[in-house]
Amino acid sequence: MLTFRRALIAAAVFITMLFLVTRSHSTVSTDRIAPTDGGSQQGAKNEGQTRIGDVPSSPVSTSSPEKIVSSQGKKPNNGQQVPLQDMTKAPLREKLAYQFPYDVESKFPAYIWQTWKYTPASGDFGENFRPAEASWSEKHPGFIHEVITDQVAVHLLRHLYASVPEVLDAYNSLPMPVLKADFFRYLILLARGGIYSDIDTYALKSAAEWLPDSVPREAIGLVVGIEADPDRPDWHDWYSRRIQFCQWTIQSKPGHPVLREIVANITLETLKKKDAGLLKSFKDDKVIEFTGPAVWTDTIFDFLNDEKFFDMTTGKGNITWKDFTGMKEPKKVGDVVVLPITSFSPGVQQMGAEDYDHPMAFVKHEFEGTWKPEKLRHIGTTTEEEEKKKKEQEKKQ
Ligand SMILES: *[C@@H]1O[C@H](CO)[C@@H](O)[C@H](O)[C@H]1NC(C)=O
Ligand SMILES: *[C@@H]1O[C@H](CO)[C@@H](O)[C@H](O)[C@H]1NC(C)=O
Numbered sequence: 001m002l003t004f005r006r007a008l009i010a011a012a013v014f015i016t017m018l019f020l021v022t023r024s025h026s027t028v029s030t031d032r033i034a035p036t037d038g039g040s041q042q043g044a045k046n047e048g049q050t051r052i053g054d055v056p057s058s059p060v061s062t063s064s065p066e067k068i069v070s071s072q073g074k075k076p077n078n079g080q081q082v083p084l085q086d087m088t089k090a091p092l093r094e095k096l097a098y099q100f101p102y103d104v105e106s107k108f109p110a111y112i113w114q115t116w117k118y119t120p121a122s123g124d125f126g127e128n129f130r131p132a133e134a135s136w137s138e139k140h141p142g143f144i145h146e147v148i149t150d151q152v153a154v155h156l157l158r159h160l161y162a163s164v165p166e167v168l169d170a171y172n173s174l175p176m177p178v179l180k181a182d183f184f185r186y187l188i189l190l191a192r193g194g195i196y197s198d199i200d201t202y203a204l205k206s207a208a209e210w211l212p213d214s215v216p217r218e219a220i221g222l223v224v225g226i227e228a229d230p231d232r233p234d235w236h237d238w239y240s241r242r243i244q245f246c247q248w249t250i251q252s253k254p255g256h257p258v259l260r261e262i263v264a265n266i267t268l269e270t271l272k273k274k275d276a277g278l279l280k281s282f283k284d285d286k287v288i289e290f291t292g293p294a295v296w297t298d299t300i301f302d303f304l305n306d307e308k309f310f311d312m313t314t315g316k317g318n319i320t321w322k323d324f325t326g327m328k329e330p331k332k333v334g335d336v337v338v339l340p341i342t343s344f345s346p347g348v349q350q351m352g353a354e355d356y357d358h359p360m361a362f363v364k365h366e367f368e369g370t371w372k373p374e375k376l377r378h379i380g381t382t383t384e385e386e387e388k389k390k391k392e393q394e395k396k397q
Contacts, residue, residue: 087163093264095164100190102255104335105218108207109254111194112136112145115181119147132202132366136195139203147199150177153184160191167263170270174291175279182291185247186262193254201248202364204346210251210362211337212330221335222258223251224300225344225362227293229325229351240294243321246344247296249363257309258336262299266291304333326352328360 087098118125120133137145148156154172161167167187174180185196195207210223227246228239235242252259269290273279288294303309304319312318319333327340339362342354346361356364 092164092166092267093260096167096190096260096264097255099161099163100255100260102221102253102257102260104221104253106253108217108251109193110140110143111192112140112143113185113188113192113194113196114145114147114199115149115153115184116147116199117149119149129199132200132364135203136197139206143194148184148188150180153180157184157187161187166271167267170267170274173270173274173279175282176284176287178284178287179282179291182247182287183263183266185250186259186266189250189252189254190256190259190263191254193252193256195251196249197363198248198365200366202366203362204356204364205362207251207362210339210343215330215332215337219335220332220337221253221256223337223339225249225339226324226327226341227345229321229327229341231325231351240288241297241321243297243324244293245297245300245338246365247293248365249344256335257306258300258303261303262296265295265299300336304336310334328352 087095090098114133114136116125116129120130125133133147137143157168157171161171171180171183171187174183188194189196197203211217211220224245226243227248228241228244230239230242270279273282282290301319305312323333324331324338327338328342329340330343331338340360341348341351342358342360343362345351345353345365346358347353347356347364349355354361
């Protein structure tokens, strides 16, 4: 029987789908991501700090179907359109590049994506989350702000990734909500771009103020923050990487190669595990490497060192954690801006992070507090660090 509750959910799913689908490519002006006052000096310094001064400002375009086809060794027919069905047999990365072309000069889409079990309209949403959720709308008037429930996510992804069925197969096969929540943020940003932020994260400053004045928006495609920069010899007891980029808040343009790569990576790794029957027994403590900040960090570094996108002949060597440790100002490498630890992890009272009232503090992420780790896990906030720490402490006692 169709209960009232079910009918309501169905209607909500339908309306959200309709809304998201019809808005497809109509991105909104980036006037909001407008230069801020007084940032130019700071910006000039950033330029000086940019390690790869002569990186091509726009990474190699991967958006042209001809290029994709010719990279497969097939010549495009002269002047003839490449038939779409060719792509179904293309390797996953090429399919994703074809489906979600990247244009660095496009505007940052004015979307804010969040995921949670309930929509804000639901009484079950959770009073704890309301101020955080509201802060994103308040700081970003004119943005489309969506809190996507698990039910809606399935429909939305089915629409966005219809032509890349292996991605849907992987998403549906993931055995834990935290894995799906991690994967979802990369999937939605690859397909639509905008800002993804965890539901327990406050916006302290508008995204319009995230980038320094001097950084041209049309030269940037990805903005990331630092989760951890543990400058101590035993860092590996506490963190998986010497510098760890956070994935609770990310801003991107659609099709960014880092997102394409992480979506391909998680898809292929998931299907490999599925074939080997390893998904059912998947352990919590592997999340960080599989979908969490470890693989996110690796993927970003691989991109920054990829000669397909960057001129590596400058003799300056590879980009490593050393380029981002102890940073106090944003740093631009190619089309990526890395924000200092204070921006997305203020108030942690370690690793050089300043407090919430610092001018560079942009979001406030609730690491600990009133929510239990299990709850956070559901929405994919990474608490592996916290748990690892706890386990370490228990061991030592
Ligand atoms: C995924 O990324 C990890 C690095 O974190 C790498 O070791 C692994 O080989 C990648 N897998 C695929 C299928 O690209
Ligand atoms: C730079 O990175 C590449 C790929 O990870 C590696 O093969 C190469 O040895 C590295 N070069 C230096 C100078 O570390």
